[in-house]
Amino acid sequence: xxxxxxxxxxxxxxxxxxxxxxxQLGMPFDRVEVDILKGETRTxxxxxxxxxxxxxxxxxxxSKYLAESNAILIYLSEGTEFLPYDRFLRxxxxxxLFFEQYSHEPFxxxxxxxxxILDKAKEYQEKLEEKREPGYAALYVMEQHLTSRTFLxxxxxxxxxxxxxxYTHVADxxxxxxxxxxxxQAWIERVxxxxxxxxxxxxx
Amino acid sequence: xxxxxxxxxxxxxxxxxxxxxxxQLGMPFDRVEVDILKGETRTxxxxxxxxxxxxxxxxxxxSKYLAESNAILIYLSEGTEFLPYDRFLRxxxxxxLFFEQYSHEPFxxxxxxxxxILDKAKEYQEKLEEKREPGYAALYVMEQHLTSRTFLxxxxxxxxxxxxxxYTHVADxxxxxxxxxxxxQAWIERVxxxxxxxxxxxxx
Numbered sequence: 218x219x220x221x222x223x224x225x226x227x228x229x230x231x232x233x234x235x236x237x238x239x240x241q242l243g244m245p246f247d248r249v250e251v252d253i254l255k256g257e258t259r260t261x262x263x264x265x266x267x268x269x270x271x272x273x274x275x276x277x278x279x280s281k282y283l284a285e286s287n288a289i290l291i292y293l294s295e296g297t298e299f300l301p302y303d304r305f306l307r308x309x310x311x312x313x314l315f316f317e318q319y320s321h322e323p324f325x326x327x328x329x330x331x332x333x334i335l336d337k338a339k340e341y342q343e344k345l346e347e348k349r350e351p352g353y354a355a356l357y358v359m360e361q362h363l364t365s366r367t368f369l370x371x372x373x374x375x376x377x378x379x380x381x382x383x384y385t386h387v388a389d390x391x392x393x394x395x396x397x398x399x400x401x402q403a404w405i406e407r408v409x410x411x412x413x414x415x416x417x418x419x420x421x
Numbered sequence: 422x423x424x425x426x427x428x429x430x431x432x433x434x435x436x437x438x439x440x441x442x443x444x445q446l447g448m449p450f451d452r453v454e455v456d457i458l459k460g461e462t463r464t465x466x467x468x469x470x471x472x473x474x475x476x477x478x479x480x481x482x483x484s485k486y487l488a489e490s491n492a493i494l495i496y497l498s499e500g501t502e503f504l505p506y507d508r509f510l511r512x513x514x515x516x517x518l519f520f521e522q523y524s525h526e527p528f529x530x531x532x533x534x535x536x537x538i539l540d541k542a543k544e545y546q547e548k549l550e551e552k553r554e555p556g557y558a559a560l561y562v563m564e565q566h567l568t569s570r571t572f573l574x575x576x577x578x579x580x581x582x583x584x585x586x587x588y589t590h591v592a593d594x595x596x597x598x599x600x601x602x603x604x605x606q607a608w609i610e611r612v613x614x615x616x617x618x619x620x621x622x623x624x625x
Contacts, residue, residue, distance in 0.1 A: 268562050269524055277509065285523075288515035295508065304499065305481065311492035319489075319522045320473055358472050 221246040222276040224266065226253050228334050230326055230383035231286035232273040233417045238293055238379055240421050241413035248420055254334070287314040290376040299376050309370045313377035316358070317384075324352035326384040328391030338392075345392065356388065356398055363400040367407060374411055382408045387417060425450040426480040428470065430457050432538050434530055434587035435490035436477040437621045442497055442583055444625050445617035452624055458538070491518040494580040503580050513574045517581035520562070521588075528556035530588040532595030542596075549596065560592065560602055567604035571611060578615055586612045591621060 221239070223246050225232035239246050251257045251272050258270045267274045267284040275283045275292075283289055291314070294300035301307050328348045331341040338345065359381065362369065369377040386405045389395055395402060408414070415421065425443070427450050429436035443450050455461045455476050462474045471478045471488040479487045479496075487493055495518070498504040505511050532552045535545040542549065563585065566573065573581040590609045593599055599606060612618070619625065 268565055269520060281509065283509075283512050283516060285516045285519035288512055288519050291515055292508065292512040304496065305485065305487075308487050308492055308496040311495055312487060312489045315489035315492050315519075315522055316473060318519055319527070323523070323527065361472055 219278055222249060223247070224249050224251050224263070224272050224274040224276070226251055226272050227418065227420065229253075229272060230329075230387065230417065231271075231322075234286045234379050234383045235273050235275065235289050235293070236419070236421055237383075237415055238290055238299065238376065240415050241411065242293065242297060242299070243413070244293070246421065287318060287376075287380055290314070290380060294376045299374070299379070301371050301375060303371075306371045310375050310377045313369050314380050316355075317380045320351070320358070321355040321381065322384055324348040324355060325388050325391050325393060328352060328393070329384065329387060330391075332392055333387075333390040349392075352388075352391070352393055356385070356393065356395075356401065359385065359404075360398045360400050363404045368404070374408070378404075378408055383417070423482055426453060427451070428453050428455050428467070428476050428478040428480070430455055430476050431622065431624065433457075433476060434533075434591065434621065435475075435526075438490045438580075438583050438587045439477050439479065439493050439497070440623070440625055441587075441619055442494055442503065442580065444619050445615065446497065446501060446503070447617070448497070450625065491522060491580075491584055494518070494584060498580045503578070503583070505575055505579060507575075510575045514579050514581045517573050518584050520559075521584045524555070524562070525559040525585065526588055528552040528559060529592050529595050529597060532556060532597070533588065533591060534595075536596055537591075537594040553596075556592075556595070556597055560589070560597065560599075560605065563589065563608075564602045564604050567608045572608070578612070582608075582612055587621070 221244065223235055225248050227250060251263065253272065257263060258272060264270055266282045269284060273286055273289060275289045277283060283292060300310060328345055331345060332338045366372060368374050369381060385401060425448065427439055429452050431454060455467065457476065461467060462476060468474055470486045473488060477490055477493060479493045481487055487496060504514060532549055535549060536542045570576060572578050573585060589605060
């Protein structure tokens with residue numbers, strides 16, 4: 218197999234999900250930095266890879282591209298210990314992945330982007346306030362679930378944990394107070410102790 | 422197997438996805454109407470089924486619940502003609518499902534909800550304007566893709582089509598003008614001509 222190529226933006230939690238899983242799978246990959254702040258996901262060249270204009274994009278073979286971070290996680294983890302084989306457990310993993318993209322990321326990641334990546338907290342103050350309640354609601358759903366569990370699904374580390382960890386563990390960079398969520402904090406430490414763990418700012 | 426039970430809200434496109442697939446699979450199910458306008462997804466009883474407080478929820482066996490419409494689509498279509506077996510084609514289906522929940526549904530479905538379900542177009546006028554550009558951007562991505570294709574993935578009808586069809590074919594109810602998108606319109610007619618098709622207002 219050719220070496221996988223990841224089109225990525227280092228501060229991105231969505232990119233980090235893929236970097237973390239590939240590293241934990243021991244799969245080598247080339248990383249191509251795409252500066253979304255300079256409009257590099259809006260060029261004709263990039264749009265030919267992902268017409269939706271977002272990183273991460275995984276180039277699986279020459280000119281064979283896959284977008285959407287959580288679709289990439291599933292693709293890469295099929296047949297590995299990171300995705301359960303049991304049909305209902307696998308469906309629970311998928312449930313958390315869709316929860317992340319619909320009920321978590323648009324509030325928690327977007328707040329972090331405005332505050333800590335763009336450094337425009339004042340300019341986005343009103344919009345940040347709109348993100349607060351749904352963001353905390355998502356964290357509350359996680360907290361409740363993790364109070365009686367070690368990981369999100371099947372009491373073991375899966376891509377559900379990777380997908381939710383990416384933006385949850387840096388939620389404070391979006392103005393969310395994680396000290397209110399002891400079960401989430403304990404889970405964050407468990408994820409960080411997994412073999413092959415890399416931090417969000419590590420390239421691989 | 423026990424009969425599947427679907428917790429649903431008839432005007433919901435997310436609920437419709439599951440109704441349509443189950444009907445096309447020929448799988449009988451009981452439908453339980455949950456009136457989200459009356460707060461019925463916020464009761465302790467409903468939250469015990471889905472802590473995230475959203476329909477649809479599929480009860481697979483007694484007290485075994487699955488939430489997130491697109492996770493349910495994948496769960497039900499595994500091993501059927503509605504989900505490709507090939508790893509890359511399957512990943513492309515997943516890519517469209519995440520696109521739908523992140524880049525399409527929050528703009529197109531939410532606009533329809535405010536205008537046509539709540540009947541509060543005036544009250545939500547400013548927020549509706551914010552949804553317009555990203556909503557049209559999602560439709561444009563679909564239009565480009567469908568210009569040279571009959572269906573979203575692998576030139577055949579899959580759950581990617583079901584997931585995107587649900588809110589696209591009623592996008593006009595959210596104020597989006599579909600006459601600008603001839604390839605989408607032709608695709609809508611192809612989906613409607615599929616065996617076992619039911620409309621969004623049909624219970625099954």
